[in-house]
Amino acid sequence: MKWHELPVPFALILGPVNEKVIVFDTTLRDGELTHGVRFSPADKLAIASLLAQSGVDVVEVAIADASGLALEPVGAIAREVRTCTICVLAPLSEGAIDSAGASLKGADSARIHLFQAGAPGDKRATFTESMVRRATRLAGEVEFSPANGACASLDGVAAVVRAALRGGATTINLADSVGRALPEDIARRMWELGARVPELAEANVSFHGHNDLGLATANTLAAVRAGARQVEVAVNGLGARAGNASLEEVVAVMSEHSGVFGKRTGVNLDSLVALSRLVEERSKVGVPAQKAIVGRHVHWRPQKMPNAALPD
Numbered sequence: 001m002k003w004h005e006l007p008v009p010f011a012l013i014l015g016p017v018n019e020k021v022i023v024f025d026t027t028l029r030d031g032e033l034t035h036g037v038r039f040s041p042a043d044k045l046a047i048a049s050l051l052a053q054s055g056v057d058v059v060e061v062a063i064a065d066a067s068g069l070a071l072e073p074v075g076a077i078a079r080e081v082r083t084c085t086i087c088v089l090a091p092l093s094e095g096a097i098d099s100a101g102a103s104l105k106g107a108d109s110a111r112i113h114l115f116q117a118g119a120p121g122d123k124r125a126t127f128t129e130s131m132v133r134r135a136t137r138l139a140g141e142v143e144f145s146p147a148n149g150a151c152a153s154l155d156g157v158a159a160v161v162r163a164a165l166r167g168g169a170t171t172i173n174l175a176d177s178v179g180r181a182l183p184e185d186i187a188r189r190m191w192e193l194g195a196r197v198p199e200l201a202e203a204n205v206s207f208h209g210h211n212d213l214g215l216a217t218a219n220t221l222a223a224v225r226a227g228a229r230q231v232e233v234a235v236n237g238l239g240a241r242a243g244n245a246s247l248e249e250v251v252a253v254m255s256e257h258s259g260v261f262g263k264r265t266g267v268n269l270d271s272l273v274a275l276s277r278l279v280e281e282r283s284k285v286g287v288p289a290q291k292a293i294v295g296r297h298v299h300w301r302p303q304k305m306p307n308a309a310l311p312d
Helices: 041-053 069-080 096-104 122-136 154-167 182-196 198-202 216-225 247-256 267-281
Strands: 022-025 057-062 085-091 110-115 142-145 169-177 206-211 230-233
Touching: 022 206, 022 247, 041 057, 041 069, 041 096, 041 267, 057 069, 069 085, 085 096, 096 110, 096 122, 110 122, 122 154, 142 154, 154 169, 154 182, 169 216, 169 230, 182 198, 182 206, 182 216, 182 247, 198 267, 206 216, 216 230, 216 247, 230 247, 230 267, 247 267
Parallel strands: 022 057, 022 230, 057 085, 085 110, 110 142, 142 169, 169 206, 206 230
Antiparallel strands: none
16 A cells, blocks of 8 residues: 555644645754864854745754753844744753753744654653653743654654653654655654554644655655644755755745645745855855756746645
8 A cells, every 4th residue: 555545544634725834944953964064153143044034934053962062152043033933952851951941041932852862662751751841941842853753663652752742842753863764654654653642633743854865855745745744954955964855845846736735834935045055155065056946057946836736
């Protein structure tokens, strides 16, 4: 049976036609895991400002540790970038969570994104719930990512996701951390997890895909078709190893094939080239001339392709 022929077991799937998908950009955080990339505080502020102007909803700026040293650029961005949510990633530790919360104090809209490093399971559920609850006291939004949630044991993922929701998380992110999944794997995981955890329908489900097999964009789009309300992307596909799903590819495909997806983003498509050029300049990672959407030899322009509309 093909992934799109699987039964739909929970109300999250598809959702309302023209529903907005949240665009969560991790260029400034995961992008710094690209070999040789280190953004200065000025780089981070410039890129965050243009991301916000372009209609990106959430900008993940840095990862926290107990020392707080990595969070120095966050305060300036939180004070100056006011039209999007400013996010800091943090492991499940009290010190890191407190440092993340302190760095975000000046933000109009703040999010702490918690990630679990060890294999998810029942033994971690109580601790997960307490750490999420701690983060909710420090930021208006909390996102939780179980370790390799797109591929790890479904029972274990379900246990910690339930705990995170009890603790107050409003976004649950499933990450293909090793970049090995197929699109049908991602859709099946979302559906199966929704069947195990019905309360997930009240949260925003997110997907974060790595590009080790060249499938990050395809997997992200499969997640959207399966009901994801948030996509985690990076400009020019920057990120660890082979990188992340490209912001420009994901939002362009969703726009051109809006009849298939039935969902939209708030990103201004005319800003994609400027974003790409700025990140290329500040990261010093060249963009191939034939790169989809933003390459110098590519003459893509926003348009709507004829597609069959979703059923009423």
